Amino acid sequence: MSKDHIGELEELILLLIVMLKEEAYGLAIRKSLKDQANRNVTIGAVHGTVNRLEKKGFIESTMGGATEERGGRRKRIFSITASGKNVLQKSRDVKVNLWKQIPELAIKNA
Amino acid sequence: MGKSKPPKIVDRLLGFFIKGELLEEVLGDLYEYHAELSGSSPWKRKVFYWFHVLNFIRPELVKKIVGQMKLNNLGMIQLLFKLSFRHMRKKILITVISLITLITGVLSFQLTFSWVQNELSMDDLHSKRDRITVGVARLSPESNLIAFSISGLYQIDYTEYPEIEKSMFIHTYMPDEIKFYSDGVAYGGKGLVVDSTFFDFFDFKLRVGLEDALASPTNVMITKDFAHKVFGDEDPMGQIIEITCDQKGTYQVAGILDKIPSNSSIVFDFLIPRHSKSFWRRAPQDFIMLKDGNSLLQINNKLTEIAGSSERFLNSEAFLYPFREVYDDKPFNITLFSKYGNAGNLKTVTLIAWALLLITIICYTNLQTSVQLAEMNKVKLKHLIGASKRHLVSEWMVRGFIYFLIATASSLILYHSLYSGFVDFIGLNLDKQSLSDSLVIAGVILLSVLLSSLIASSNVFRRLVNLDVQKEKNTHAIGQPRRLMAIFQYAITVVLLIGSVIVALQLRFMQNKDLGIHQTEIVSTGFFDVIPDARQDSAKRAEVERNHKYVMDRLSKHADILAVSQAKEPLGFAYDLPFKLSSSPEGFIPIKTLNSDPGFFKIFETSIIEGRFFDETDENYAIKLIINESAKKFFKIQNIEDARLTSKINNESYQIVGVVKDFHFEHLSQEIQPLILTYFTRLDNEIIVRYRNGTAKKTLEFVEGIYREVNPKGIFTASFFEDKVAAQYAKEEKVGRLYAIFGFIAILLSSVTLFSFVYHETNRRTKEVGVRKVNGASPADIFKLFSLSFLKSVVVALFLSIPLGWYVMEQWLSDFSNRIEQEFWIYATISGIVLFWALAAIFWHTFKVARVNPVQSLRYE
Numbered sequence: 001m002s003k004d005h006i007g008e009l010e011e012l013i014l015l016l017i018v019m020l021k022e023e024a025y026g027l028a029i030r031k032s033l034k035d036q037a038n039r040n041v042t043i044g045a046v047h048g049t050v051n052r053l054e055k056k057g058f059i060e061s062t063m064g065g066a067t068e069e070r071g072g073r074r075k076r077i078f079s080i081t082a083s084g085k086n087v088l089q090k091s092r093d094v095k096v097n098l099w100k101q102i103p104e105l106a107i108k109n110a
Numbered sequence: 111m112g113k114s115k116p117p118k119i120v121d122r123l124l125g126f127f128i129k130g131e132l133l134e135e136v137l138g139d140l141y142e143y144h145a146e147l148s149g150s151s152p153w154k155r156k157v158f159y160w161f162h163v164l165n166f167i168r169p170e171l172v173k174k175i176v177g178q179m180k181l182n183n184l185g186m187i188q189l190l191f192k193l194s195f196r197h198m199r200k201k202i203l204i205t206v207i208s209l210i211t212l213i214t215g216v217l218s219f220q221l222t223f224s225w226v227q228n229e230l231s232m233d234d235l236h237s238k239r240d241r242i243t244v245g246v247a248r249l250s251p252e253s254n255l256i257a258f259s260i261s262g263l264y265q266i267d268y269t270e271y272p273e274i275e276k277s278m279f280i281h282t283y284m285p286d287e288i289k290f291y292s293d294g295v296a297y298g299g300k301g302l303v304v305d306s307t308f309f310d311f312f313d314f315k316l317r318v319g320l321e322d323a324l325a326s327p328t329n330v331m332i333t334k335d336f337a338h339k340v341f342g343d344e345d346p347m348g349q350i351i352e353i354t355c356d357q358k359g360t361y362q363v364a365g366i367l368d369k370i371p372s373n374s375s376i377v378f379d380f381l382i383p384r385h386s387k388s389f390w391r392r393a394p395q396d397f398i399m400l401k402d403g404n405s406l407l408q409i410n411n412k413l414t415e416i417a418g419s420s421e422r423f424l425n426s427e428a429f430l431y432p433f434r435e436v437y438d439d440k441p442f443n444i445t446l447f448s449k450y451g452n453a454g455n456l457k458t459v460t461l462i463a464w465a466l467l468l469i470t471i472i473c474y475t476n477l478q479t480s481v482q483l484a485e486m487n488k489v490k491l492k493h494l495i496g497a498s499k500r501h502l503v504s505e506w507m508v509r510g511f512i513y514f515l516i517a518t519a520s521s522l523i524l525y526h527s528l529y530s531g532f533v534d535f536i537g538l539n540l541d542k543q544s545l546s547d548s549l550v551i552a553g554v555i556l557l558s559v560l561l562s563s564l565i566a567s568s569n570v571f572r573r574l575v576n577l578d579v580q581k582e583k584n585t586h587a588i589g590q591p592r593r594l595m596a597i598f599q600y601a602i603t604v605v606l607l608i609g610s611v612i613v614a615l616q617l618r619f620m621q622n623k624d625l626g627i628h629q630t631e632i633v634s635t636g637f638f639d640v641i642p643d644a645r646q647d648s649a650k651r652a653e654v655e656r657n658h659k660y661v662m663d664r665l666s667k668h669a670d671i672l673a674v675s676q677a678k679e680p681l682g683f684a685y686d687l688p689f690k691l692s693s694s695p696e697g698f699i700p701i702k703t704l705n706s707d708p709g710f711f712k713i714f715e716t717s718i719i720e721g722r723f724f725d726e727t728d729e730n731y732a733i734k735l736i737i738n739e740s741a742k743k744f745f746k747i748q749n750i751e752d753a754r755l756t757s758k759i760n761n762e763s764y765q766i767v768g769v770v771k772d773f774h775f776e777h778l779s780q781e782i783q784p785l786i787l788t789y790f791t792r793l794d795n796e797i798i799v800r801y802r803n804g805t806a807k808k809t810l811e812f813v814e815g816i817y818r819e820v821n822p823k824g825i826f827t828a829s830f831f832e833d834k835v836a837a838q839y840a841k842e843e844k845v846g847r848l849y850a851i852f853g854f855i856a857i858l859l860s861s862v863t864l865f866s867f868v869y870h871e872t873n874r875r876t877k878e879v880g881v882r883k884v885n886g887a888s889p890a891d892i893f894k895l896f897s898l899s900f901l902k903s904v905v906v907a908l909f910l911s912i913p914l915g916w917y918v919m920e921q922w923l924s925d926f927s928n929r930i931e932q933e934f935w936i937y938a939t940i941s942g943i944v945l946f947w948a949l950a951a952i953f954w955h956t957f958k959v960a961r962v963n964p965v966q967s968l969r970y971e
Contacts, residue, residue: 025135025139026135026136026139027139027142027143027146042161042162042165043136043139043140043143043162043165043166044162044165044166044167044168044171045165045168047132047135047136047139047166047170047171048168048169048170048171051132051170051171052170063134063135069141069142069145070138070139070141070142071115071116071137071138071141073134073135073137073138073141074134074135074138075135075138076134076135
């Protein structure tokens with residue numbers, strides 16, 4: 001698979017990581033997926049996706065502090081990398097470009 | 111929040127599966143999530159939580175083993191599977207043979223076993239079977255037991271006995287005695303005329319309708335299969351039908367029964383309420399249910415006393431026979447019971463089933479042991495570099511597990527697809543028990559695999575003491591126990607083969623034996639249904655008589671038809687009638703009697719010795735007889751003109767008009783007995799036609815044409831005498847086929863064992879072969895070297911099993927009065943075949959080794 005291609009869920013999660021900043025960890029991402037995009041996914045699915053994204057080099061992670069509400073366990077906080085930003089940009093460009101090439105819809109919207 | 115923490119087991123479960131570096135965040139998230147769920151009900155909370163937990167087990171998150179030095183449990187198992195598959199692929203020949211062994215072995219065991227199961231569970235479907243009894247009587251000390259309505263015979267009122275809970279009468283009508291009419295078309299089926307308490311006695315399953323449907327005299331109940339035959343896809347419930355036997359009536363279908371299971375000795379097509387008519391001509395049987403099965407002796411004493419003091423039947427006996435024992439004991443032969451068991455047969459088949467299982471296990475174990483011993487060097491090396499015994503065993507276990515999975519899956523597929531074909535082939539009536547049969551198959555394979563893994567492991571471990579890899583390269587000869595097992599296996603094989611050959615020969619002998627009568631170009635058809643008595647339906651009777659005359663006229667005037675008869679065919683239709691020499695003071699003796707007419711002698715070409723046959727000058731029911739040679743000898747008749755025979759039935763003194771040469775009129779296992787031929791035919795007897803050779807088709811068309819004229823709505827069927835004679839030997843044919851199948855499987859499996867020995871030996875002595883060849887041994891010498899020691903086992907097995915087989919078959923043959931002798935050539939041929947197969951199994955592998963260039967084999971380590 002090409003390295004700079006991302007799926008829909010991957011793209012959503014990348015965007016949410018940018019949005020959530022310091023609060024971008026597994027459970028929080030799942031929660032905002034539900035709030036912002038009305039997508040109900042399991043925590044496992046989120047973890048699977050961020051894992052994939054990290055392997056592709058689109059995000060990196062650091063371990064946060066341990067907290068009581070996590071039973072004394074640390075969070076892994078994700079942040080986007082340069083190539084992650086790049087791939088988001090590219091994905092948006094492709095879509096905008098496509099939208100522009102559809103005159104009827106563009107006129108209707110205008 | 112603190113009051114409910116997530117279950118600890120999750121930590122361990124995910125710890126096992128999830129990559130170590132991801133574990134902390136995963137568990138943390140789940141912990142938080144658990145708290146988030148605190149608002150929901152405990153049940154919902156659990157479900158949601160676990161759903162999320164299990165969702166973590168996905169490819170991106172679970173541990174990987176590739177490239178990892180340290181193996182975790184999951185990785186270990188994966189690795190073991192990989193190793194096993196690689197091993198099985200490399201030794202594909204052994205793998206395939208092992209699987210074939212397991213599959214054929216277990217399938218033949220299961221099929222025999224399910225037959226045995228069916229026999230053993232006979233009539234278990236009736237919950238009150240231990241309390242049900244059948245009334246029987248013995249009219250004089252030397253006569254047979256008869257199952258007859260003893261309450262009628264001795265005027266017994268069952269309600270007077272405190273031991274008896276209830277009683278019931280059953281009249282049985284066979285398909286040729288009763289007709290079931292729907293829309294004017296007659297269908298033949300076995301009908302039982304029963305009391306409405308039938309279902310209090312027997313637990314036949316009802317599909318539709320109520321058990322008390324028989325309480326109404328206008329209802330009948332029919333089985334599902336019969337309903338399908340009569341009504342096709344129409345709903346049978348509520349259909350109006352007509353029944354004709356010695357009685358005639360209109361009924362409504364008010365209940366449908368499930369197919370009668372194969373483990374029921376009573377089989378029928380429909381049930382008629384007994385109180386729908388005041389009289390049924392067929393003699394009934396008494397069924398009595400006791401309050402307590404243990405009071406049988408008590409009540410029997412009372413009944414015997416009554417019978418003993420009876421004036422009509424002095425010295426007679428009457429008692430109740432336990433229903434459960436009827437199938438196995440066959441104390442009497444009545445048509446109500448469709449089948450009787452054969453205890454001897456059952457024992458043999460049970461023995462064969464276990465022998466097959468044993469052979470399978472031995473065979474598979476031998477194969478696996480040979481493979482493992484051939485790999486001794488590898489195993490030792492593994493052990494040296496640190497593989498523990500546990501590791502080694504788990505490797506073999508995983509291999510066994512794979513064998514188990516493949517063999518079970520293929521066996522189940524084969525079993526369920528071949529079952530009906532196989533059961534038909536050997537002519538068994540056997541229901542398939544899908545679940546339990548499948549479990550037995552899986553269980554047997556598991557057992558074989560486990561056992562062989564254990565034996566193979568212990569074999570290897572015993573040799574693991576000496577870890578000197580270089581010096582000791584698989585020098586273990588095949589042990590004594592394994593050789594003994596092979597001998598045992600071959601012995602069983604030879605006995606089975608002897609059985610199949612002798613049964614086949616005896617069968618051919620019986621089928622080709624001259625019965626003393628003509629057998630070909632004879633066909634019979636039932637033209638007329640059971641005819642009502644003139645008193646019941648005089649118009650119908652007159653019509654049948656008219657049609658009968660017409661049919662007989664047309665048939666006898668046809669150019670290709672040589673003779674027409676309404677006699678009973680000489681095929682076991684002779685019945686016992688008490689006769690005595692009129693001049694003799696002695697009592698009556700039952701003599702086999704066959705109903706005949708002038709046509710009988712023309713059709714079957716029986717030859718006359720004295721006097722004459724019946725001819726056109728005689729009339730039906732004439733007070734005249736013809737006897738056979740045996741009867742003449744039996745009654746010590748010198749001159750037939752001087753002797754007369756008296757029948758007990760009508761006390762008439764019969765004139766003997768002729769003596770015929772003895773011919774077979776029963777199964778060939780019976781000796782020819784004294785026979786009396788009477789001139790006695792009924793309008794509704796089947797009409798037998800002898801046609802000119804080569805005109806079968808034409809004649810049959812002509813007969814069918816006449817049949818259509820008199821039975822516009824009937825279904826025409828005709829049967830050839832030849833076929834009926836052959837059908838008499840169906841049982842022997844079945845036994846023969848069974849032996850042949852098992853013999854074939856046994857020889858196959860035994861060859862596999864031999865092959866595994868050769869495989870072992872050739873592996874062990876590769877280098878030796880090289881040295882011998884360098885020193886000038888030819889491939890033939892090498893072949894001799896290997897084959898001789900194994901052939902010895904086979905020869906020993908032959909010596910052991912031939913006397914056993916001879917004895918067993920001598921017992922079997924002693925049941926036949928017309929039998930073959932066991933000749934030398936039979937045994938020589940079987941020995942030849944077995945040795946040939948053994949050589950073939952040896953040759954397969956030895957050939958390869960013997961032809962290898964010594965340069966190769968000497969290099970081989």
